[in-house]
Amino acid sequence: MRNQIKWLWDNMDRQYHTRHILALCISVFTCLLLLVNPALSQKLIDDVIIPQNSEPLMRILLLMLVMKVLREGLRYLMVVILETDSQNMMFHLRTRLFERMQMSDMRFFDSHRTGDLMTRMSADLDWCRHFMSYLSYRVIDSVCTFLFATVYLLTVNWRMTLLLVAITPMLLLITKLFSSHVRPKFVAMRERLSEMNTAAQENIAGNRVVKAFAREDYEMERFREKNEAFKQSHLKINQTWLTFFPIMELLANAMMLLTVFVGGIFIIRGDMTPGQMAIFTSLSWALSNPMRELGNLINDMQRFSTSCQKVMELDFGKPSIVDPPGAREHGRMKGKIEFRDVSFAYETSSAELKPILSHVSFTVQAGQTVAVMGPTGSGKTTLISLMARFYDPTSGTVLIDDCDVREWKLDELRGGIGTATQDVFLFSDTVEGNVAFGDQDLTLDEVRDVSRRAAADAFIEQLNEGYDTIIGERGVGLSGGQSQYCTKCKD
Numbered sequence: 001m002r003n004q005i006k007w008l009w010d011n012m013d014r015q016y017h018t019r020h021i022l023a024l025c026i027s028v029f030t031c032l033l034l035l036v037n038p039a040l041s042q043k044l045i046d047d048v049i050i051p052q053n054s055e056p057l058m059r060i061l062l063l064m065l066v067m068k069v070l071r072e073g074l075r076y077l078m079v080v081i082l083e084t085d086s087q088n089m090m091f092h093l094r095t096r097l098f099e100r101m102q103m104s105d106m107r108f109f110d111s112h113r114t115g116d117l118m119t120r121m122s123a124d125l126d127w128c129r130h131f132m133s134y135l136s137y138r139v140i141d142s143v144c145t146f147l148f149a150t151v152y153l154l155t156v157n158w159r160m161t162l163l164l165v166a167i168t169p170m171l172l173l174i175t176k177l178f179s180s181h182v183r184p185k186f187v188a189m190r191e192r193l194s195e196m197n198t199a200a201q202e203n204i205a206g207n208r209v210v211k212a213f214a215r216e217d218y219e220m221e222r223f224r225e226k227n228e229a230f231k232q233s234h235l236k237i238n239q240t241w242l243t244f245f246p247i248m249e250l251l252a253n254a255m256m257l258l259t260v261f262v263g264g265i266f267i268i269r270g271d272m273t274p275g276q277m278a279i280f281t282s283l284s285w286a287l288s289n290p291m292r293e294l295g296n297l298i299n300d301m302q303r304f305s306t307s308c309q310k311v312m313e314l315d316f317g318k319p320s321i322v323d324p325p326g327a328r329e330h331g332r333m334k335g336k337i338e339f340r341d342v343s344f345a346y347e348t349s350s351a352e353l354k355p356i357l358s359h360v361s362f363t364v365q366a367g368q369t370v371a372v373m374g375p376t377g378s379g380k381t382t383l384i385s386l387m388a389r390f391y392d393p394t395s396g397t398v399l400i401d402d403c404d405v406r407e408w409k410l411d412e413l414r415g416g417i418g419t420a421t422q423d424v425f426l427f428s429d430t431v432e433g434n435v436a437f438g439d440q441d442l443t444l445d446e447v448r449d450v451s452r453r454a455a456a457d458a459f460i461e462q463l464n465e466g467y468d469t470i471i472g473e474r475g476v477g478l479s480g481g482q483s484q485y486c487t488k489c490k491d
Helices: 004-009 014-033 038-047 055-104 107-110 113-155 159-166 169-205 205-213 214-270 274-316 382-385 410-415 431-435 443-455 457-461 480-490
Strands: 338-349 351-365 395-400
Touching: 004 113, 004 274, 014 055, 014 113, 038 055, 038 274, 055 113, 055 274, 113 169, 113 274, 159 214, 159 274, 169 205, 169 214, 169 274, 205 214, 205 457, 214 274, 274 410, 338 382, 351 382, 351 395, 382 395, 443 457
Parallel strands: none
Antiparallel strands: 338 351, 338 395
């Protein structure tokens, strides 16, 4: 967990480091302020109530009010700073992770489910924010409250303090046992969440296919199973917590009962004043509650650790296909394509290699039209993927204009290749935005010209708002043929 916290800290902008440290220092100071009112309560009882001396009453009450307002005001300021900084950290981190995914190669997307990536970008990142905005200061609160209260109570009555503190090791032992039992359950729950999100994402993306084959009942049952698995993983964590929680509550309440019992004996014997007894009554929770709260904090820390690990995997991932060192400009692509003894194999989920192409060689001259035919799975799409360098060949060389594609800059290489895939995909944008997706500098007249050449201008003009018509995600709102025409314009 130390590495994960360091990673989060390093990913917070330097300008927020000082603010964050200041907020944590405020947390420590407010823990010290907790001791003031119990001390004033002692004076209120011993110097005002018992001797029936009303003179210092208003002064003590006013001071108690000022301390309460001061503490709450500082806590408010601390929460505002932590929440602002954590939101800024998450904003920058989410932006960088999205950029990392944009620059990742096709193997990355082949090996990661969309639902899992969405979970990392949303729920997992939010747990990182939750640590920076809440868990960090709650841990400091618990530790400082316990230490400050212990030191102060030792100055009031050391024998009674040691008696109360003797119970805390048992609370720590139970917390440690709880932590070791709950961590693997959080890992399992995180996987169930990812599977449930993946099932939902696939169903939403493929809603037309589901309806076309009347598979709604099947999909609802499949999602119900994933949802049930996620629910059961949550219940297992709650059952683990409920196993340890009663013991921790029993020990915490025993500490309060011990305070009243032993304190009463000390008062009868004259070893403690009623005001000192009030201090122990007020601060006994400061010894028990931090230990009790550690259970909840460890609960959340385990969830943070599991989620942060997933986010770090995404951040540290490096694409295998990148611009080569010293890549040079090639200018306008002429169009000559050559495959020299090219072989390619996909890596399956079981880490085995599945051959697709084997020693393929051919040359296509610039301006020449070539049709590649073959059965499903024979490698037709793979040829295009190797040309655009979505993948690198297992062996052999792919050349464009007599230059190995691995020596081209990726933007220049892919910008010179127009690909019309069999999968139609349109973004949630205007018709104009989709047509001009590959070149945002196109004017409206140029978009219209491209659409006319793709035979799409006629039906686009008939839409309610023409080229400004918003088409739904994946082209919802257009017919299948119209979506293909728009995709053809884009390519």
